[in-house]
Amino acid sequence: MQPRLYGFILKRLADRDQTLEVLQRTNLVIWQKATDYRPGTSFEAWTFTIARFQLMAWRKNQSRNRLVFSDTVYEQIDNETDSSQVDDDARVSALKDCVKQLNVDESKLIEQRYREDIPLATIASTMNMSLDAIGMRLSRIRKKLGQCIQRKIQK
Amino acid sequence: MRDNIDSAELDRLISLSTDQSLSHSDAQKLDSILENSAEAQQRYNELHKTHTALCEVFPSRMLRDFASPQAQDVFSPSRMVAHSSSRQPGRLVPRIQLAAALSICLLIGLTGYMIGKNGGEPYVATPDLTHTDTTPIPKNTPTKKKTWGGVESTLTGHAVLRKTIDVSWPNDEQKITDGSLLPPGGFAFSGGVAVIDFFCGATLVVEGPAQLDVISDWAVSVKNGRIEATVPPAAQGFIVKAAGTDIIDLGTRFALDMSEGRAQVAVIDGEVLLRGKQFDDDLLQAGEQTSLDREAVDSEFLSRIPQLDAIEQQSRDDLKKQHASYRHFMKELAADPRLIALFPAEKKFTGRRYPNIAKTDFASAGQLLGLVETVPGRFEKESVGVLMSRPGSRIRTKINGTFSAYTFSCWAKINSLKHKYNALFLSDGYENGEPHWQIRHDGQLMFSVMVDDSQELFYSTGPNSPPIQDKGLHHVYFSDAVWMPSMTGQWVHLAAVYDPAARLVTQYVNGTVTCQEKIENEFVIDTLQIGAAEIGNWGQPFRKTPDFAVRNLDGVIDEMIILNAALSSDEIHDIYVVGRVH
Known part of the structure; x- marks a missing residue:
């Protein structure tokens, strides 16, 4: 649940640090409003609604300079229908197969970036590569995984 | 709109x-x-979807901790520095930190809260159960993690394959033995029945052809197969995902048929909740059945669902037949003139004598010493195994005569390799021509024969004891690691062949060669003997101090066979095949 909530917010803010702050605030409200939750409704949709309100409040209180997206683009992104829980499950399931196709170096980079959460600058320094080169490599791997997921889902 | 975007x-x-x-x-x-x-x-959306899925499949410590009861620790001031904005450090207020920490707990807690709050109401909130720790670590690879008390071993798995009955695997690589842990990921077989116990307490009886995806302790996705799920109260909330629908169990027994294009579910006892596709948290109660894909329900489908009781009875009957056949094989083998000793671990042996049924007269019966327990053997109640988990536990025998080659064969069910060396069969004095067959703590098989015990080497037995003469000239033939903690409780067939004529030492695991090494000239000895020896321990009655090396095997040894011959790989394979329990 947390990764999906994180992804939901990140997509709308395009900033990792701001996303973590809004995620914390969202979690706090979920806790405070737990008794308001209506059994029988989608829990995921309920948490996303809370996140949406927190995002609005966050944007309202930030200077425009700190926000990545203008109101226009924010609304475009926010209005786009988010994928359903079933689609997300299918994507995760496909991804688990797809990562098996990565070579050793690619797997290692994904592990370091995601599971170990090592800053890219540190990874770049350890591998004696430029930050841009590591960023591009990561981007290519994600693209490859995205294509693999698409193929598997379409099957 | 601009069409030609710079995608790079x-x-x-x-x-x-x-x-x-x-x-x-x-x-x-x-x-x-x-x-x-x-x-x-669109590209932005797609890349974010992939990024989010990656965050889910490889959850970072931070996101994992966000959803764990220990979340308070994550929000300690020192950690907050690490995770707060680098551009605006200190923006987060301590009050928010604490409250957020509490709020995180609820994401897991809310599930239990919602279940508890509802009482009998048909709702189970499932925010975290299906998506935690979906880590694609190679299956059953032991890892170590540091804890406050040192290094702790960990394994990957959400369920245990308790039992298989006549299961056909797609190929040998995908074969999974009974008792194995099932890590997250796919699990498929083309026929037979598998019984899977999930760590949450749910049990699935699955009849193939089946294709499942283990998601977590609490969730499994089923693409194909006929299934009966038994979910005790402790596992309430267990989810079976099938045909785009979540079947959420509220403490019950239900059947699912995902074979031959069907997708239907029936509740045998209790009730389940259906969520997704055409279902909006619809309750299905005992005696009710429905299709998950809007097709008509086949009223006969319950009769096709595997019934564990009947399958187990069939399995017991098959086991009896197989055991009878195996006994016949052992009886024939007992008359083989090449035999030195054969300890068949039959279910009836009296007192503490461990029968040797070899017709030759080289070896005495074994004597059970210390705290040894007789436990069900490989053929369950049809046979007996001897558990030697205490340092003083041993089966002692005396073998006279001289021999020209050795073949050792036994079945072992190892609980742990807790000593540096763990005995399979060791001669007492380790004098010239005497064998030592054991497993090192890291799972490597070791076979050796003393070549020249007159060469003086000394070995310390304790800090306050003088060193004793121990090893002379010999060579230890090692295999790679053949046992790891994930194999705990599994029966493994082991064999070692010492062939001085061919100058080869060959070791086998489950009927297959695991290593072969040439006997170099200096280590050749062709007059072999055993003398006093032990199964599953090492006796040193003539040592000069009270200290003794602890080498008892923490596990069960069955059917030790010793031959004065170098059996061929086909013969070893035959012993394995006829003795393995299906």
Whole structure:
């Protein structure tokens, strides 16, 4: 649940640090409003609604300079229908197969970036590569995984 | 709208936004590209979906801790520094930190809260159960993690394959033995029945052809197969995902048929909740059945669902037949003139004598010493195994005569390799021509024969004891590691062949050669003997101090066979095949 909530917010803010702050605030409200939750409704949709309100409040209180997206683009992104829980499950399931196709170096980079959460600058320094080169490599791997997921889902 | 977007530039900006942070100018650039191109927006969405899925499959410590009861620790001031904005450190208020910490607990707690709050109401909130720790670590690879008390071993798995009955695996690589842990990921077989116990307490009886995806302790996805699920109260909330629907168990027994294009579910006892596709948290109660894909329900489908009781009875009957056949094989083998000793571990042996049924007269019966327990053997109640988990536990025998080659064969069910060396069969004095067959703590098989015990080497037995003469000239033939903790409780067939004539030592695991090594000239000895020896321990009655090396095997040894011959790989394979329990 947390990764999906994180992804939901990140997509709308395009900033990792701001996303973590809004995620914390969202979690706090979920806790405070737990008794308001209506059994029988989608829990995921309920948490996303809370996140949406927190995002609005966050944007309202930030200077425009700190926000990545203008109101226009924010609304475009926010209005786009988010994928359903079933689609997300299918994507995760496909991804688990797809990562098996990565070579050793690619797997290692994904592990370091995601599971170990090592800053890219540190990874770049350890591998004696430029930050841009590591960023591009990561981007290519994600693209490859995205294509693999698409193929598997379409099957 | 602008059609020709610079996709490389867009990818760079999206990567910056997910992995690092965008500069002001890059942020404006991304905003502008997305505003002017639907194609760019689509690409942005797709890359974010992949990024989110990666966060889920490889959850970072931070996201894992966000959803764990220990979340308070994550929000300790020192950690907050690590995770707060680098541009604006200290923006987060301690009050928010604490409250957020509490709020995180609820994401897990809310599930239990909702279940408890509802009482009998048909709702189970399932926010975290299906998506935690979906880590694609190679199956059953032991890992170590540091804890406050030192290094602790960990394994990967959400369920245990308790039993298989006549299961046909797609190939040998995908074969999974009974008792194995099932890590997250796919699990498929083309026929037979498998019984799977999930760590949450749910049990699935699955009849193939079946294709499952283990998601977590609490969830499994079923693409194909006929299934009966038994979910005790402790596992309430267990989810079976099938045909786009979540079947959420509220403490019950239900059947699912996902074979031959069907997708239907029936509740045998209790009730389940259906969520997704055409279902909106619909309750299905005992005696009710429905199709998950709007097709008509086949009223006969319950009769096709595997019944564990009947299957187990069939399995017991098969086991009896197989055991009878195996006994016949052992009886024939007992008359083989090449035999030195054969300890068949039959279920009836009296007192503490462990029968040797070899017709030759080289070896005495074994004597059970110390705290040895007789436990069900490989054929369950049909046979007996001897458990030697205490340091003083041993089966002692005396073998006279001289021999020209050795074959050792036994079945072992190892609980742990807790000593540096763990005995399979060791002669007492380890004098010239005497064998030592054991497993090292790291799972490597060791076979050796003393070549020249007159060469003086000394071995310390304790800090306050004088060293004793121990090893002379010999060579230890090692295999690679053949046992690891994930194999705990599994029966393994082991064999070692010492062939001085061919100058070869060959070791086998489950009927297959695991290592072969040439006997170099200096280590050749062709007059072999055993003398006093022990199964599962090492006796040193003539040592000069009270200290003794602890080498008892923490496990069960069955059917030790010793021959005065170097059996061929086909013969070893035959012993394995006729003795393995299906």
